[in-house]
Amino acid sequence: MLHELIREIRAIAQTGLHYTRDAYDRERYERLLEIATQLYGMESDASTEQIEKFFFPEEGYATPKVDLRACVVKDGKVLLVRERACGRWTLPGGWADQNESPIEGITREVLEESGYQVEVGRLYALKDRDRHPYQPKYPVSIYKLFFTAKVTGGEALENTEISEIAFFDPADLPELSLDRVLAEDILQGVQAAQQTGMATPCD
Template structure:
């Protein structure tokens, strides 16, 4: 079930069509049409987000090649049955540590890096617990990209709690202690609950949309 508004879904589809067309077209008339299509997508997003149209045109112009979803990795790292959460500096909400996957790193390498950078803890990946399509879950606010969210079950192997320029808190929480002020742009309550399910039942298959 798609939870994001139709205007955003349509705008993202138009932007992707325009990007793919500009990548593969040599015909100047087609290029002109795809550029116009990109302008329409930018206008739709500017209207929906109540932001300047040029900001979205600049955003689209930085995207090159065939349009694909972006990848966000999240680490559900446990110690003594409690889950590691970090408090985001940007919105003050708690979340599973994570962020964008980087080129030339495997997804598991990326999530281990993110856990260390945001919390100070070293971790080892045990399994891929879930692959979620962000647009199919009630994350807020809406954003102009299509995103796949990869959740990994991890165990702490070393390190000490350390805040970073991205985080203002690092702590472990039992399942009945999860903070109410989550950073729901990044992590939803049911996703954390599902990670506890995977901890209790290691043989559970990977969740996917």
């Protein structure tokens, strides 16, 4: 598909810029990045500025981005947050940050997006975003890490990114933000939260 070709062009150009010492090659790789940006702009509603800001900021060897999500279950219901940007609901989470372990990162994300302090349980899913029906497709590879968690403190607190915070019955979910989460991600998390036994070691 076109988005896969765009991603490959971008990866070749980014990696080439990292290793090349030739000025002419650098110009060619920079042009490839421009072409990848323009092609993705033709396939999405995002502006060139948005694409460059969110999808093409990295330098060096091209590697997948990491998205962290938490399935927080309380009294049989799952915590969801409503994104102001699209008006739809998702599991709290976001991009992994430098100098944070995955558990530190998702603990911070849940607190920032919902106001709740949580204890992270187990890693219950690690997914390649392109192999599942998340929409839209992005010009970068993304690995999605899903953790179970339980509330230990805090209270619902809206912020600049989140307009509502609520717990939902897994059988009656609201309209989801399908670029961030699928119903199956939530149902798998609810099931994993009920399981006991050895968990996957995770930092």
